[in-house]
Amino acid sequence: MFRHRFRRAVAGLLAFAFATSVFARGQFWDFLGYTQIDSSQNHSRIQITRRDVHFRAIQLRVSGDPIFFDRLVVHFDDGTSQELMVSDRISPGCRDYVIDLLRERTLETVELWYYKEAWAHNPRVSLYGVRLPEGDGPNIAQEH
Numbered sequence: 001m002f003r004h005r006f007r008r009a010v011a012g013l014l015a016f017a018f019a020t021s022v023f024a025r026g027q028f029w030d031f032l033g034y035t036q037i038d039s040s041q042n043h044s045r046i047q048i049t050r051r052d053v054h055f056r057a058i059q060l061r062v063s064g065d066p067i068f069f070d071r072l073v074v075h076f077d078d079g080t081s082q083e084l085m086v087s088d089r090i091s092p093g094c095r096d097y098v099i100d101l102l103r104e105r106t107l108e109t110v111e112l113w114y115y116k117e118a119w120a121h122n123p124r125v126s127l128y129g130v131r132l133p134e135g136d137g138p139n140i141a142q143e144h
Contacts, residue, residue: 027130028130029059029128029129029130030050030053030055030128030129030130030131031049031050031126031127031128032046032048032049032050032055032058032107032110032127032128032129033046033047033048033049033110033126033127034046034124034125034126034127035112035124035125036122036123036124037064037067037112037114037119037122037123037124037125038122039116039117039118039119039122040116041116042113042114042115042116043111043112043113043114044111044112044114044125045109045110045111045112046109046110046112046125046127047108047109048107048108048109048110048127050107050129051077051106051108052106053106053129053131054104054105054106054131055101055104055105055106055107055129055130055131056100056101056103056104056130056131057098057099057100057101057129057130058074058098058099058101058107058110058127058128058129058130059095059097059098059099059127059128059129059130060072060090060097060099060112060125060126060127061094061095061125061126061127061128062090062091062092062094062123062124062125062126063092063123063124063126064092064119064120064121064122064123064124065092065117065119065120065121065123066089066090066091066092066123067089067090067114067117067123067125068088068089068114068115068117069086069087069088069089069090069112069113069114070085070086070087070113070114070115071083071084071085071086071087071113072084072086072099072110072111072112072113073110073111073113074099074101074107074110074111075107075108075109075110075111076105076106076107076108077105077106077107077108078105078106080105082101082102084099092123104131107129110127112125
């Protein structure tokens with residue numbers, strides 16, 4: 001009896017883990033733009049290249065040296081904005097910094113506020129966005 005319950009519990013956990021990993025792999029991210037960080041400044045702006053789509057979440061990807069972000073200000077096409085406190089260091093290759101937007105909207109620009117550091121090379125920040133599955137057509141790219 002105990003052995004049968006144990007097998008079912010293990011099978012259930014494996015099924016849950018598999019379903020979660022399938023969902024994570026099925027997430028497609030559209031490339032929205034990038035900026036090269038200037039070590040003489042404490043902020044930068046990314047102009048959004050995809051102006052025809054509503055996004056529900058964005059993701060920052062850093063290449064080069066890590067960056068300690070203070071905050072982000074997301075500007076939307078309807079003139080509104082959403083300020084997000086980050087207060088965290090994002091390292092290159094870290095793809096888990098996802099920001100959910102208050103509601104699905106078209107993006108104009110994203111302002112990045114960060115702490116100036118003595119970087120070996122000026123880092124680059126790329127911005128990606130994800131839309132709802134019932135969006136207006138296929139996603140452009142999974143990786144860029």
